[in-house]
Amino acid sequence: MVDSFDEECDYLFKAVLTGDSAVGKSNLLSRFARDEFQLDSKPTIGVEFAYRNVKVGEKLIKAQIWDTAGQERFRAITSSYYRGALGALLVYDITRRATFENVKKWLRELRDFGNPDMVVVLVGNKSDLSSSREVDLAEGKSFAEAEDLCFMETSALENLNVEEAFLEMITKIHEITSQKSL
Numbered sequence: 160m161v162d163s164f165d166e167e168c169d170y171l172f173k174a175v176l177t178g179d180s181a182v183g184k185s186n187l188l189s190r191f192a193r194d195e196f197q198l199d200s201k202p203t204i205g206v207e208f209a210y211r212n213v214k215v216g217e218k219l220i221k222a223q224i225w226d227t228a229g230q231e232r233f234r235a236i237t238s239s240y241y242r243g244a245l246g247a248l249l250v251y252d253i254t255r256r257a258t259f260e261n262v263k264k265w266l267r268e269l270r271d272f273g274n275p276d277m278v279v280v281l282v283g284n285k286s287d288l289s290s291s292r293e294v295d296l297a298e299g300k301s302f303a304e305a306e307d308l309c310f311m312e313t314s315a316l317e318n319l320n321v322e323e324a325f326l327e328m329i330t331k332i333h334e335i336t337s338q339k340s341l
């Protein structure tokens with residue numbers, strides 16, 4: 160599914176990662192973009208992004224995915240972070256209930272600053288830590304259904320469902336943008 164970086168692409172679009180600090184956003188992105196996991200990763204301050212090319216049907220899509228890179232700690236995410244984004248992975252940590260409670264706040268921010276058609280995938284990360292689970296799978300799922308979001312539990316550590324979560328978002332964005340351009 161991955162093509163070389165330099166290949167001509169049919170579409171380029173921006174997507175963002177959002178959610179509380181330390182839920183695993185950077186590691187999800189490095190898994191998806193570079194197939195890496197960083198133990199004890201330290202957030203750098205500033206915005207970072209990574210690209211990956213993905214084939215959807217006949218089309219080659221270049222996804223530019225932005226990471227908050229620690230800014231959320233200072234509540235300094237501005238509208239420019241969300242501007243032009245067609246998709247978002249809204250991440251919480253299944254072992255920290257507060258990060259799930261804060262999903263509502265992040266969703267409001269996405270809806271206030273983001274594109275109204277933005278595809279949002281709610282992601283419950285750290286599914287490998289099931290013995291410390293504080294948020295049931297069913298809770299995540301029913302919240303996502305009520306808010307009309309896609310939903311997935313992932314483990315960046317064990318590389319479970321990471322590819323699937325990003326691909327779900329990218330495929331949905333492609334469906335929406337190609338319908339619009341008909």
Ligand code: GDP
Nearest residue numbers: 180181182183184185186198199285314315316
């Ligand atoms: P961010 O602040 O949301 O970008 O979170 P990071 O990607 O920096 O991760 C925060 C901490 O959680 C780091 O110590 C990671 O090693 C750890 N972490 C991230 N994803 C997972 C996961 O899926 N499972 C486990 N067990 N730890 C994870």
